[in-house]
Amino acid sequence: MAIPKMLRRSLSAEKRSTEVPKGHLAVYVGESEKKRFVIPLSYLNDPLFQELLCQTEEEFGFHHPMGGLTIPCREELFIDLTSHLSKNQ
Numbered sequence: 001m002a003i004p005k006m007l008r009r010s011l012s013a014e015k016r017s018t019e020v021p022k023g024h025l026a027v028y029v030g031e032s033e034k035k036r037f038v039i040p041l042s043y044l045n046d047p048l049f050q051e052l053l054c055q056t057e058e059e060f061g062f063h064h065p066m067g068g069l070t071i072p073c074r075e076e077l078f079i080d081l082t083s084h085l086s087k088n089q
Contacts, residue, residue, distance in 0.1 A: 020038055021038070023040060023041050023042075024038050024039060024040055024041060025038070025039055025040075025041055025043075025044070025069065026038050026068050026069070027039060027068060027069045027070070027071055028068055028069065028070045028071065029070075029071045029073065029075055029078045030072070030073075030074075030075055031072055031073070031074060034070060035075055036068075037078070037082070039082060040089075042089065043082065043085050046085055046088075048081060048084070048085070049081065049085065052071060052073065052078075052081065053071075055073075056069070056070070056071050056072060059072050
C-alpha cells in the first residue's frame, strides 16, 4: 500500500511543477539544454525583454520545439536579465 501512495504523491508533485500561476508564463531557456522558468507576464512589456524576444523570433520564428516559448540564450544571461527586471518592478 505504500507504493501507490508514493506514486500518487510524486504524480501530484509532477503536476504542480507543470502548472503556471495566473499572471505568469513558462519559458524554456538555454543554448543546448533547455531549462524551464516561470516569469511574470509584466516582463513582456520591458524593452530589454522585448529585445530578447525579437532575437528569439529571428532564430526560431514562431515554431517552438519545447511546446512553449523557447529563448536560445545562456541561462546566466537570462537570470541576470530577470533579476534586473524584478528589482525594477
